[in-house]
Amino acid sequence: MLVDVFRRLTPFQPVEDYNYVGFGSVWFSDFILFHKILGIKNMVSIEESESARERFEENRPFQIRMEFSNSSQALPKLDWTQRTIAWLDYDDTLVTSMLQDVRSIASRAVSGSILAVSVQCMKAKALIEYHEENDSSKASAIERFRQTFGRERVPDGARDEDLAGWPYGALCRKILTTEIELALSDRNTSPETAMRFIPICEIEYQDDARMTTIVGIFVTPEDMARYESCSFSKLDFMPLENKAIRIEMPKLTVRELRKIEQQLPSVEGTELSLGSIPLSDAKKFCRMYRYFPNFAVMEA
Template identity: 35%
Template sequence: MTASYREINYILRPAKSIERKMLGEAFRCLSIFSPVDQYQYIGFGSTYFSDFYVFHKTLNIRKMYSIERDTNNKKRFEFNRPFGCIEICFGESNDILPTMQWKDTKSIVWLDYDYKLNESVISDIKTVFSSACSGSVIAISVNAEPAPVGDRFNELIRNVGEDRIPVGIDEKDFNKWNTANVYRDVINNEIQETIVNRNGGLDTNDKLIYRQLFNFHYEDNAKMLTVGGILYSRGQEPEFSRCLISQLEFVRTHTEPYLIKVPNFTYRELRYLDTQLPILNNLAVKLPGIPQSDIEAYSRIYRYFPMFAETEL
């Protein structure tokens, strides 16, 4: 399989960039549990390290680990490492994650896969949720493109096993964004099962609770799902209530997704819209030839919207 970083420039994906900034805003709320700069960040940086760059610059996280499965290009990854605080761990995530330091270290984990949900992804999910300590946040991203018609249900059976497929699901439940909805259900079921098993021998106040916070749908060149949330002990319920993370507009705690829709505007149109925002009534903002739905979509994400420009370095 060709490494995706050789085919996709991860810097130039607007929906992904918006999602990254939204996640960063959510992570700031974790300071109720512990200073955010004391967290460790675990992710898949690829050669671009886009998430590492943002989270180090904005959150000052200095303990960072990038898991890279492409062991044939170690020198390229090392060359592109943007900060000295990033440790690159070469190997499969199934092998690396069990060796990480989880005890007494709060973690922000983004398992950002470029392929579909499968047994390997589920294995990583079970490892992280059976190991991460209270106050940790975990996000999982997977490709949610529907398989060819006629093979959608069977593909999921091949990828995750028939016993993991929610009751009542059949071929018709995978069109458009419904594949992402099915994936979310499979992932959440695995998370809850892992938490139940982990809580078996714990005292009441130490038992862990998982609260879903993220259910992003977005599409740059493929339909993608990011689902995840926070893990905390029952004794820390007051801290969770005070952190106010649930009040963020893009947080989704149930089945309803947050669709990151990126409208296309010229730079001049973007600059004009920014001068009008924020505003309570989006109907008051108009641009010639621009659908009102695009203006409303932009008003929801303008604070996170990336600006790309050609430049000579």
């Protein structure tokens, strides 16, 4: 899905000429995908674990530049004078250092650059600590959360219930977007430096844990026509309303997947022949079939 978003950046420049910044870990899955499909060559992977340098180097595919330091130290040192796609794909729940990273990029990125941020949204640390202490006389979980992240970032109507699951994901996306806007308000001191962050999409999904992602683009007033030419809203996975895209994996056998695939893309007004296939799972697959993983089944 992100590949399809990035493909549409050509009104700014050929996507293969973009820089890519990410957290490759030992798998470098995003780097492999973006290099092979999009042709991006200038890639930087930030890795905090200096002690595992040898393992990262041995697993590094292609000529990926490695930066062994934490992201807060590495990001300001990178070249932001070129258009960049940055995906800060964190494993953990939101912490203030992540906001520092987001602010660092927002204060430097040039027009046409993309920022994606992923965080875990199972349960906020403030909520976990509140339940562990089990003392109603102490500050509520949401009050602790406000003290950590600042009242200007947390909506007035937020409650303890918003610190777990998908509501927490929505709150994280709001806080991240607010931090970007705060950074841009400091940057936009004159018309010559004006920059906007325009959200492209928000995504919710679950693998080992519930995760949420925001994706947006930095655009100057002079480049608004280029942005409009990207037509991000025409991507077929974009919701009709400004809602988060919920990626839900259908529970279907390989045979059932193939049966539905043979009928796609469906013609408007026609119904799929499903037989015993559950309609709810079929609908999940139809919404995301172009992005669904391919599986090989081995039988002895």
